[in-house]
Amino acid sequence: MNSTVSTLYKPAELDDSAAWSAYQRAEMAAITQTLRLRDGEVVTMRAIRPDDAQRLQAFHARLSSDTIVMRYFRAAPVLYEKDARWLTHLDYDNRMALVATTGEGADERIIAVVRYERVTASEAELAFVVEDRWQGRGISTALLARLLAYAKARGFETMVAVTLATNVRMRAVMVHAGYPVTSHYADGCLTLTLDIRRAG
Numbered sequence: 001m002n003s004t005v006s007t008l009y010k011p012a013e014l015d016d017s018a019a020w021s022a023y024q025r026a027e028m029a030a031i032t033q034t035l036r037l038r039d040g041e042v043v044t045m046r047a048i049r050p051d052d053a054q055r056l057q058a059f060h061a062r063l064s065s066d067t068i069v070m071r072y073f074r075a076a077p078v079l080y081e082k083d084a085r086w087l088t089h090l091d092y093d094n095r096m097a098l099v100a101t102t103g104e105g106a107d108e109r110i111i112a113v114v115r116y117e118r119v120t121a122s123e124a125e126l127a128f129v130v131e132d133r134w135q136g137r138g139i140s141t142a143l144l145a146r147l148l149a150y151a152k153a154r155g156f157e158t159m160v161a162v163t164l165a166t167n168v169r170m171r172a173v174m175v176h177a178g179y180p181v182t183s184h185y186a187d188g189c190l191t192l193t194l195d196i197r198r199a200g
């Protein structure tokens, strides 16, 4: 995809203290909230953090192979340290992710991740993954709503998700997000585009 601004993010130069500027801390705190799911269960929603790398690897290790293929379009039984670092060290603008977690302190577990990555000045690509036993309980719907509001506030206009055409649940989450959606089918994949300039 065309990218006009992707060079803004330079992970090699971004140490943890840089990632945690006072501005970012305040914004991330504002995002943290408790979610009550449709079945009454309570989980926490927050921005992903650099110190989540090992938690993300543990989360990945609990995913079924079907869920991994739906997310990555290939088998990937292990999330390597380098990839976990990439997925947790974000600039919260060009790259942003929300997680749902359970437990606290040493017992805290990631159970879902919804993220975006900027691809042009006005468009970002979305990716979703929810731990199997937590799927179908409204977590993606809740995380996506918050992430779209965040993206909208940063001037993004369209948010794209590429999914296997057989992924009915993913399609439902996008269609129910409350924004106009268009879809394009090619080679077994569906590209769903949300226009977040409009109602939401």
Ligand SMILES: CC(C)(COP(=O)(O)OP(=O)(O)OC[C@H]1O[C@@H](n2cnc3c(N)ncnc32)[C@H](O)[C@@H]1OP(=O)(O)O)[C@@H](O)C(=O)NCCC(=O)NCCS
Binding pocket: 066, 067, 068, 070, 071, 126, 127, 128, 129, 130, 131, 134, 135, 136, 137, 138, 139, 140, 141, 142, 161, 162, 163, 164, 167, 169, 170, 172, 173, 176
């Ligand atoms: C696809 C996936 C991300 C969806 O996440 P989720 O947390 O399970 O989704 P939710 O529970 O929020 O929403 C899905 C369900 O809610 C329903 N739903 C959501 N919003 C709704 C609304 N406003 N009104 C009615 N129904 C709604 C959907 O129809 C769907 O119904 P189901 O529970 O019968 O399947 C998750 O299942 C997953 O991780 N799958 C494997 C990885 C993957 O496919 N990733 C996507 C490719 S990037």
